[in-house]
Amino acid sequence: MILVEELVKHFGAVRAVDGLSFAARPGQVTGFLGPNGAGKTTTLRMLLGLVEPTSGRALIDGRRYADLGNPVERVGAALEATGFHPGRTARDHLRVTCLAAGLPTGRADEALELAGLADAADRRVVGFSLGMRQRLALAAAVLGQPPVLILDEPANGLDPAGIHWLRGFLRHLAGLGCTVLVSSHVLAEVEQTADHVVIVARGKVVRDAPLAELVGEDGGGLLVGTEGPDDAAGLAAALERAGATVRVEGERLRVSGVAAAEVGRAALAAGAVLTELSAGRSGLEKIFLELTMAEFGGTEPAAGDPAVSAEAAS
Ligand SMILES: Nc1ncnc2c1ncn2[C@@H]1O[C@H](COP(=O)(O)OP(=O)(O)OP(=O)(O)O)[C@@H](O)[C@H]1O
Secondary structure, eight states: OOOEEEEEEETTTTEEEEEEEEEETTTEEEEEETTTTTSHHHHHHHHHTSSEEEEEEEETBBBBBGGOOSSHHHHEEEOOOOOOOOBHHHHHHHHHHHHHHHTTTTTTHHHHTTTOOOGGGTGGGGOOOOHHHHHHHHHHHHHHHEEEEEEEEETTTTTTTHHHHHHHHHHHHHHHOOOEEEEEEEHHHHTOOEEEEEEEEEEEEEEEEEEHHHHSSOOOOOEEEEESSHHHHHHHHHHHHTTTTEEEETTTEESSSHHHHHOOOOOHHHTTTTTEEEEOOHHHHHHHHHHHHHHHHOOOOOTTTTHHHHHHHH
16 A cells, blocks of 8 residues: 655755645556656655655555565565666576565566566666566566555556556556556556556646546547538537537537437438547546646647547557
8 A cells, every 4th residue: 555645845946746645555556647747756756765755754555665674575666767787687687686685586587477578588688678678677676576566657668569568467466466556647558557546737636536437527528520500500409409418619519418329310310411420538538638738738639639549549
């Protein structure tokens, strides 16, 4: 169990973390989601005793990191996939870590297997890709079979197959009863892996809820495009008669309360031509987009924007 209470960290005038509270529970993957600079890494570093909080508490199983008896067996962490000795093989790197932590060296091969690196065990880390380094960092994190895992952007550098593997890896650990806290600034990663989501922005928690609750929130309903304002008005009236809630946005309608087939029937009845019929964003996507835009400016991308569609579909 991870417990963060009223955590604050100021770097000079920068309020990196500004009164953050949340919990991550055993048997769950908790996604720690926020735009760049939201304070995620600083929070994780405070949990791991690498940064001293200005105030508040960051606890692992009820204790500060410094007070955990044998930290390697209490918490595994992967913050940055750097710091490996380039001349060592993957297996040697993990064996050295085992020796330093008083763990049996046989754990190295188990961890390499779990991280999908068994075939590269005897290769020197200098030749590893970023994705392979990420896997090695994850292997190191699970060496002590800790019940708590803290991972900072573990999907960085992984290719699509690697991201797919990572999801299975995290789900497997949660299935074993681990508390898994994983940060990301990429919504799709969290959306497909987490049980629970904590969204942060500017050092504060914006939402803290089960993923199912956020995804289930009606963030957008259906988006319906028509050929012109007259068609839009006629279709809106037909949809309202069918029990839908409709918001007219120029030639487009935002429709909730009915299925897509009902929109088709209403269009037929109203003699309106549909130019678009797509799912609106989930509540989670909507919240995250709004946050990111508030942080970095810009306008909301159109529903058909390839960047949005790709992220939603991946
Ligand atoms: N050592 C430091 N000294 C000064 N400012 C810092 C330091 N570490 C972090 N910050 C600032 O604190 C804020 C939060 O940074 P942090 O790295 O925690 O965000 P993040 O959510 O992890 O972002 P990203 O997704 O980009 O990694 C940023 O404004 C950052 O510039």
